[in-house]
Amino acid sequence: MTLSVPVATIRRRIRIPLRFVDGYTTTAGVYSFTGLADGLPHLALELGRPGAAGPPLVRPHSECLTGDVFGSQRCDCGPQLREAVERVAEHGGYVLYLRQEGRGIGLYDKLDAYALQDSGLDTYDANVALGHGTDERDYTGAAQMLHALDATRIRLLSNNPDKGAQLAGLGISIAEHIATGLHLAEANAGYLATKARRGGHGALAGARPRGHETPAARPASAGRGTLDTA
Ligand SMILES: [Zn+2]
Numbered sequence: 536m537t538l539s540v541p542v543a544t545i546r547r548r549i550r551i552p553l554r555f556v557d558g559y560t561t562t563a564g565v566y567s568f569t570g571l572a573d574g575l576p577h578l579a580l581e582l583g584r585p586g587a588a589g590p591p592l593v594r595p596h597s598e599c600l601t602g603d604v605f606g607s608q609r610c611d612c613g614p615q616l617r618e619a620v621e622r623v624a625e626h627g628g629y630v631l632y633l634r635q636e637g638r639g640i641g642l643y644d645k646l647d648a649y650a651l652q653d654s655g656l657d658t659y660d661a662n663v664a665l666g667h668g669t670d671e672r673d674y675t676g677a678a679q680m681l682h683a684l685d686a687t688r689i690r691l692l693s694n695n696p697d698k699g700a701q702l703a704g705l706g707i708s709i710a711e712h713i714a715t716g717l718h719l720a721e722a723n724a725g726y727l728a729t730k731a732r733r734g735g736h737g738a739l740a741g742a743r744p745r746g747h748e749t750p751a752a753r754p755a756s757a758g759r760g761t762l763d764t765a
Contacts, residue, residue: 540705543570543679548581555617556606561624568683572675575634579680582620583627586686590710592628594619594692595677595702597635600642608722609649618716619692629686631677638662639671657729670734674698678705696735 546567554560564581571577585591596619602612619630637645640662648661659669681687681702688708691699692715699709717727 540675540678540682541570541572543568543572543676543683545569545683553620555620557617559617559621561620563620563630566680566684568680571679573673575676577634577676577680578632579684580620580623580630580632581628581684582624582630585627585629585684587627590688590690591686592623592626592692592713593631593681593686593689594623594629594715595631595633595674595698597633597638597672600636601645610726611717611723615715622692626690628690628692629681629684631680633672633674633677635672638669639673640665640667657733658726659729659733670697672697674701675705678702678707681707 546569549565549567550562551565552560552562561582566579566581567576568579596616597612599607599610599612601607602610603616606613616630623630636642637648640648644662644665644667647665648658651661651664652658656664662669662671677698678701681689687706688710689702690711690713691702691709692713693699694715699712703709
C-alpha cells in the first residue's frame, strides 16, 4: 500500500502520573513527535499495555480548553476525555491529544461561535457564520503518530464516523469501532442533540436531557461495536 502520509518520528517519551478531579489515577507515557504535518504539538498518551490484549484501543481527542481544563458543561469534552483515559488504560492503547480546539477553528473563534449560539445558531451554523467549515479537523497528525508508534491496526474509540474514515484513508486499519459513553447534562443537551443530528454521531442519536444528571463518566453505556463520533 502506498501511503501519502508523511513520516513522523518519536521525539521523546516522558512518564507522567495522572490524577483526575474525581480521584482516578493512572500513569501515562507521553510522547512528543518530530515531523507532524501541521506543525502542531500533538501528544500521544500511552496507557496500560498497548497490544497486550489485541489491537490497541485508540481515542483521538480534540483539545477543548474550556471543557478539558475548566470543566465547561457547554460540551461533553471533559467527561469524554476522563472516560477515554480509563477505558484505554484498562485495555491498553493511546489517547491522542490533538490540538484542534473548536473542531479546528481555534479557541477565540470557538468562543465567538458560543456567542452566536447564544443568539440562536447551532454549533455547526455558528462555525459557518464565522467563515469556517462545520468541521475543519484533519487527522493526518493522528495517523502520523500511530505510524510512529507502530500502531497501524487499532480499535477506535469514537462516535465520529469521520475520524474512522480519515484514519482508514491514512493507512490505519480499524479492527473495531467502539462507541464512547453519553455524558449528558442540562447545559450540553442541545449541543449533543445537534452533534447527533448534524455530525452523524450515531451513538448520540436520541440524546435527551435527563434532569440534573451530572456529566460524570458513564463508560460503555452507549454500547460497544457501533460507529462512534465525538
Ligand atoms: Zn468541548
